[in-house]
Amino acid sequence: KNEVEQSPQNLTAQEGEFITINCSYSVGISALHWLQQHPGGGIVSLFMLSSGKKKHGRLIATINIQEKHSSLHITASHPRDSAVYICAGARDSNYQLIWGAGTKLIIKP
Amino acid sequence: DGGITQSPKYLFRKEGQNVTLSCEQNLNHDAMYWYRQDPGQGLRLIYYSQIVNDFQKGDIAEGYSVSREKKESFPLTVTSAQKNPTAFYLCASSILTGARYGYTFGSGTRLTVV
Numbered sequence: 001k002n003e004v005e006q007s008p009q010n011l012t013a014q015e016g017e018f019i020t021i022n023c024s025y026s027v028g029i030s031a032l033h034w035l036q037q038h039p040g041g042g043i044v045s046l047f048m049l050s051s052g053k054k055k056h057g058r059l060i061a062t063i064n065i066q067e068k069h070s071s072l073h074i075t076a077s078h079p080r081d082s083a084v085y086i087c088a089g090a091r092d093s094n095y096q097l098i099w100g101a102g103t104k105l106i107i108k109p
Numbered sequence: 110d111g112g113i114t115q116s117p118k119y120l121f122r123k124e125g126q127n128v129t130l131s132c133e134q135n136l137n138h139d140a141m142y143w144y145r146q147d148p149g150q151g152l153r154l155i156y157y158s159q160i161v162n163d164f165q166k167g168d169i170a171e172g173y174s175v176s177r178e179k180k181e182s183f184p185l186t187v188t189s190a191q192k193n194p195t196a197f198y199l200c201a202s203s204i205l206t207g208a209r210y211g212y213t214f215g216s217g218t219r220l221t222v223v
Contacts, residue, residue: 042217043214045211
């Protein structure tokens, strides 16, 4: 079993829809990163969280430590949000990041 | 503006040749990392460096080599010993080594070996 699992693998939605991407992680991971990768390949860090909730513009990230689950939400989605969204877990034991496989999001106009 | 520069964006090499990928940062970050990304898979750590003249192997270091002679530079050499070198390579940096610190990524180099 992978230490960090994302779902769904692919997601297509219409502009304006509320988007949720999920990330489950295993024991030994204490913080989650959410990142965005655009078609050109470059990666941008969106959030890093170990508890609660963070918000930046239309993006919201939450984490439930007891359930070992994090979600990334996008409100009022727009075609420019189309990208691959990746979650990565921070191991307690060392500095290593464990990466999810990513969720490919397509927002249609 | 501060950031990470990776070059070139696309690279083609013949099988059996060594190739070096460049990564330069002007963020004054101590830690630098090289990742490999294959289609449908998560990023995998190749090498990382916490300070100048020191680096550590990641999960898939075989067939790769690095150097850290300057704080701002962390080049990756893909050697002929790497059995399947065609992939997307990403360089990253952080203020300190530690997954609780934010990472900055370069735009990547897509290497194709023919």
